[in-house]
Amino acid sequence: MENKEDMLEPGMSIATSVAPTAAAHVQLRPLDAGGAVIRTGLLAERQRTNREVTLLHGSEQLEHAGTIQNFRIAAGRETGERRGMVFSDSDVYKWLEAVAWELERQPSAKLERMARELIAVVAAAQEPDGYLNTWCQIVDPSWRWTDLEMGHELYCAGHLIQAGVAFARATGETTLLHVAQRFADLLHQVFGDDADLRTDGHPEIELALVELYRQTGRRRYLELAQMLVARRGQGLFKGGRFQLDYYQDSVPVASTQTIVGHAVRALYLAAGVTDLYAETGAEPLLASALRQWNDLTASKTYLTGGIGSRHFDESIGDPFELPPDRAYCETCAAIASIMWNWRMLLVTGESRFADLLERTLYNGFLAGMSLDGRSFSYTNPLQSRTGKLRHHWDPVACCPPNVMRLLASLHHYLATADGSGIQLHQYAGSRIATALPAAGPIELSIETEYPWQGAVAVEVLAPGDSEWTLSLRIPGWSRRATIDGAAVAPGTYAHLTRRWRRGDRVLLDLDIAPRLTVPNPRIDALRGCVALERGPIVYCVEQCDQSPGADLSDVATDAAGTPVDSGFLEDLGGVPAVTLAGTVSRQEGWAGLEYRDVETAHQPCSTAPAQLRAVPYFTWANRDKGAMRVWIPAPQAQADARHDSAARDTDTSATERGPHDGDH
Amino acid sequence: MENKEDMLEPGMSIATSVAPTAAAHVQLRPLDAGGAVIRTGLLAERQRTNREVTLLHGSEQLEHAGTIQNFRIAAGRETGERRGMVFSDSDVYKWLEAVAWELERQPSAKLERMARELIAVVAAAQEPDGYLNTWCQIVDPSWRWTDLEMGHELYCAGHLIQAGVAFARATGETTLLHVAQRFADLLHQVFGDDADLRTDGHPEIELALVELYRQTGRRRYLELAQMLVARRGQGLFKGGRFQLDYYQDSVPVASTQTIVGHAVRALYLAAGVTDLYAETGAEPLLASALRQWNDLTASKTYLTGGIGSRHFDESIGDPFELPPDRAYCETCAAIASIMWNWRMLLVTGESRFADLLERTLYNGFLAGMSLDGRSFSYTNPLQSRTGKLRHHWDPVACCPPNVMRLLASLHHYLATADGSGIQLHQYAGSRIATALPAAGPIELSIETEYPWQGAVAVEVLAPGDSEWTLSLRIPGWSRRATIDGAAVAPGTYAHLTRRWRRGDRVLLDLDIAPRLTVPNPRIDALRGCVALERGPIVYCVEQCDQSPGADLSDVATDAAGTPVDSGFLEDLGGVPAVTLAGTVSRQEGWAGLEYRDVETAHQPCSTAPAQLRAVPYFTWANRDKGAMRVWIPAPQAQADARHDSAARDTDTSATERGPHDGDH
Secondary structure, three states: OOOHHHOOOOOOOOEOOOOOOOOOOOOOEEOEOOOEEEEEOHHHHHHHHHHHHHHHHHHHHHHHOOHHHHHHHHOOOOOOOOOOOOOOHHHHHHHHHHHHHHHHHOOOHHHHHHHHHHHHHHHHHOOOOOOOOHHHHHHOHHHOOOOOOOOOHHHHHHHHHHHHHHHHHHHOOOHHHHHHHHHHHHHHHHHOOOOOOOOOOOOOHHHHHHHHHHHHOOHHHHHHHHHHHHHOOOOOOOOOOOOHHHHOOOOOHHHOOOOOEEHHHHHHHHHHHHHHHHHHOOHHHHHHHHHHHHHHHHHOEOOOOOEOOOOOOOEEOOOOOOOOOOOOOOHHHHHHHHHHHHHHHHHHOOHHHHHHHHHHHHHHHHHHEOOOOOOEOOOOOOEEOOOOOOEOOOOOOOHHHHHHHHHHOHHHHOEEEEOOEEEEOOOOEEEEEEEEOOOEEEEEEEEEOOOOOOEEEEEEEEEOOOOEEEEEEEOOOOOOEEEOOEEEOOOEEEEEEEOOOOOOEEEEEEOOOOEEEEEOOOOHHHOOEEEEEEOOEEEEEEHHHOOOOOOOOOEEEOOOOOOEEEEEEHHHOOEEEEEEEEEEEEOHHHOOOOEEEHHHHOOOOEEEEEEEEEEEHHHOOOOOOOOEEOOEEOHHHHHHHHHHHHHHHHHOOOOOOOOOOOOO | OOOHHHOOOOOOOOEOOOOOOOOOOOOOEEOEOOOEEEEEOHHHHHHHHHHHHHHHHHHHHHHHOOHHHHHHHHOOOOOOOOOOOOOOHHHHHHHHHHHHHHHHHOOOHHHHHHHHHHHHHHHHHOOOOOOOOHHHHHHOHHHOOOOOOOOOHHHHHHHHHHHHHHHHHHHOOOHHHHHHHHHHHHHHHHHOOOOOOOOOOOOOHHHHHHHHHHHHOOHHHHHHHHHHHHHOOOOOOOOOOOOHHHHOOOOOHHHOOOOOEEHHHHHHHHHHHHHHHHHHOOHHHHHHHHHHHHHHHHHOEOOOOOEOOOOOOOEEOOOOOOOOOOOOOOHHHHHHHHHHHHHHHHHHOOHHHHHHHHHHHHHHHHHHEOOOOOOEOOOOOOEEOOOOOOEOOOOOOOHHHHHHHHHHOHHHHOEEEEOOEEEEOOOOEEEEEEEEOOOEEEEEEEEEOOOOOOEEEEEEEEOOOOOEEEEEEEOOOOOOEEEOOEEEOOOEEEEEEEOOOOOOEEEEEEOOOOEEEEEOOOOHHHOOEEEEEEOOEEEEEEHHHOOOOOOOOOEEEOOOOOOEEEEEEHHHOOEEEEEEEEEEEEOHHHOOOOEEEHHHHOOOOEEEEEEEEEEEHHHOOOOOOOOEEOEEEOHHHHHHHHHHHHHHHHHOOOOOOOOOOOOO
16 A cells, blocks of 8 residues: 555545546536446446446456466466467456446445456566566566557556556555556656657557546656657657558647547547646647547548548548448447547537537447347448358457446446536436535436437436536437427537426427438448438348348438338347338349449339338347448439539529639 | 470460460460560550660669569578568569560560579579578578468469569570479479478469460479369468458369459469369369359459459458449559459450450559559559559569569450451550461551540451451440441450451441440449540549549539540640539538438538549549549439339339339
8 A cells, every 4th residue: 555645535435437636627527436327228228238247258258368367377376378469458457447337336246356356366467666568577578668659568557547546436445556556657767757758559548647647646647648648749650560640640649630540549549638638728738639529520430420441550531431331430449439528528518529429329339249248349330241240259359348348337428517517418217416516415316218219307306405507418419309398409408507496307308200311422432322310329221120122232212201110129129110211123234244334324123112121220230140231322312412502503693602713 | 404305495486474285275375475566555655664664663673672682692692681571572573574575575685684684693592402482591491381371482483483484485595484493393392292282372373383384394383283273262271360261262262152352362363273274174163263253343343443442451342342442453453353364365265354354454454553654553542532642662562563564565465366367355556466277477457546546447467378357356345336337246356257468457446435334333332423434444533633623522423414525634645634514512511510410401502513624544643642533423323223213113014024022
């Protein structure tokens, strides 16, 4: 307990995944541990599966893959060769972080025992000087600090720190935190002055160090994070395996105009930069984060919230390069995006960040795990011609335990508080409890079938003893919304300031009806297509749900059509199905041909009506292996867009706007 | 000269790149060396640039990169570390093959001296047992035969053999052939019996061994090629870095239904399999090649003839996965495809193979080198949002010398002969000379501005002394064609059987008018787009040719429009430009948005007419760095296709066809 002076007092309430200091530059503050509990509905079910199935599956797989054994070998408790990827230590740390948040949610003697045993092994593997990395310790001690570009040494340290902080916050148990702190102190010695001016090729350490500062109060960790961020963008990784953009190393963070490179690296870095802004108030960091976010959402984000267009280097592609079939959309990138958007929300208080967090959560993220909680996907494309098989584990196992830690901490993302009240960002059957500075203890009960139904009932269980404001996010996707029957504007927060009484109820009603979505005309890969959404849920068509003969290669729909609810799919956990009228065309004239002269291409094909049955995207690949698509061809959509513009050209007189620019 | 008994007699005429034996199962036979000379036009200019600029540039770059020096080091003539990729020896061999065919075209004391010196170094580097691989010899002698999966050892041997055969055929000089043969004998010792049942991860050795058999008459080389092909498809590379498909190792060749995996590997293998069929008559090999070709052209070939949809593993993608922006289309794959199609043409005599060869030659292949002959592209996408820079050389330098050897041997692909006459497959200002069995010496002069004009005049210079057949390929792309004014059918050969006289002229006229091409509706990435072609040339729009304000992200055209010739582009060597009426839309309502609810998406945008100026695709990226696209959005195209099918549904009575199948 050598750092006891830095520790918070036991029993002192503290926020959870992200815990801004009292002086932090944030608009909103996370609730304290235990302040939110998800009780019913989809998210509760996912948390329960994670606790009861996935965490145990994960532990087995980490043993099976040798990932835990590596620590035993490094600790001298066992002998053998190291197994797994260079960064596999982080898989163990992420699993531990997941267990920590599970123990915050609810005690479990079994999970606590498993974690305690594992933490003891991790602690035993630590070198006397604080170093801890089983690759270096088992495979090659001379490797230390020699491959920052691809070695993931500080990345693994970051996940160790996050796990240590999580245990301290969730359970008060600080063994792992002290292991993390000793390693962080070593990092500060090595990288914290002018001796070694490098940083890690894979960001993650930055946000972890900020959190360690928040947890311990030791400024050295914050300062190290600042230094590491400031070093980036100067060509440190020149001559490396990839281009500088891959490492976010071509432009200093403060000057960055766009978000580029390896998606997970870019997003963890952006989250760390946002944390750094929160604790330092350095405006250039916030401005950079905002520019990157705007760039990301203007041209580089999939409808599912997924990020990353390229398999080759796992990178964010060029603007508008968003192929649905070759989408990379790594599950870890969705998780990193959720982490970043939460931080942006805290810093700005703006609902657009909660909107994107929601989109990513219910689509790009939830798709990363099978419904049974035992298999995972690394990439999450929006179209598959051949179907795909999820894997129970993978040699690159970064995603599964990352899914586990986010599912275990989902309740952290529901609500915040500030001096004047409580903000509800994500809706689930839940309890929210906090204490406001003026009004004192508040408790709310939220009853809802969200995301399947648009009605959200908020009941005040403990009203506080003075006026305060209840803020409700009205998602941007909702065509219309009401609170207690009165219209409110989507895409922002509705604020209800009252002297609340016990038993007061507020009924938010969102328009959950299925709707069609069209892509920006610049997204070439989606030209002439529409997607189907229902509330926050992106839908897809899977081959196994279609009529015989309705090959998903040949279906189309009408952008003017109206999708309708059509029952529930029991084999997918009772989720609502949506049906969309369409057609299936047999292109006999095209058999064996890829391209045709337009003069002869208009040969007849046989077209028949088809009812296209759609399911939530996140439930795909849980039944038959077969084709899937989110974006459905809608021939008239493209022509309509053109027609509209032509009409405008005709209707608009010269007095309304100037003549066309240019010389054409 | 230990193998002199195997060598053909000096002065005996022999075909060039591919030389089927007298017993071979071929419908058509290549001309002998010197039998075709390209004299004028685009291909002549490309050959001249290759000879005068590119080959010398290549020699400099091979020195600069250390690729030649590696041989000097291996020979003990110099000291130092080996530089370059594991397979870089093959770059030298390909350059030597290119020089050989240049010396066939026309003597050059300079090129001959350069080649002689280089061949001496290569010969000096050979081990006493015949082994030759500078990676193994310099870096790690124990590496020999240990990394067949990715080591390219037999691949390099294959290129050595091709270069040796080329020198023997083109110049009669057999030093390099003997080096190659000694290595091939070693390969036969090692892999030619039951001792080592493996093969190389990267095919190439197969077609080279067949050619070595053809050159030397030694059946052991043919038998080794057979063995190596037969071993494939049994999971030899299981546990390798990539999936088995990558190496064409998941299904035995004779059972292969589709063409999969790394594009260059797949295509070199297919070429070798076709050669093996030619010399053995083994029908399962031809059937496999035909199945693979049909699969390739039904759903896996780009409009440019380019092949390979994925950057990740340089592989052919799933059927209809043909993204224009992320097209890989490695230049080497275009070359391999040309090599394969030539072999398929010889074996079958069918014009479809010459059609695809032409498409690939003028588009996917020619794009691989800059107009000045000094820079190259490795990948050849059909869309670029940011422009691309060609490179003067690349650490992976497989493509540049591959371009050189194909340009130097382009004349091999013009014409063939069989017992009854001469077949003209590719048109260029050229002379064709051969001797037919019955008719004796024939000589033809072809005058044409092809591919820029559709008129091809064939004049008989030496008529022979009995009736024979002149066969002219009528390209499938030509909407109509005439020979001496009489209509002939495109997509096959026109056969003219006559007792020819000196001075007889035949005028073939092809419809070279610019035309629009539409994609198969199943190619998702091209939905609602058209491409512009003119004769065999695929066109593209480059940003630098458009009016100010006509951003290529926002242009569209009309599938019912008519592209028109519009002058010549002097800065691109005088190639014809084509103009297409279109529009440019400013999507103000979409600024910052990627997706919108269809209910609110139909906001007006300002649309202005624009004349889109297109240039031959192969000339792109020779001026400004800027956007480029082959496929142009044509909103009505998609809707039209649907309208046609709807009309058909309405018009067609039940007596014409049965009711729709299926239950929808």
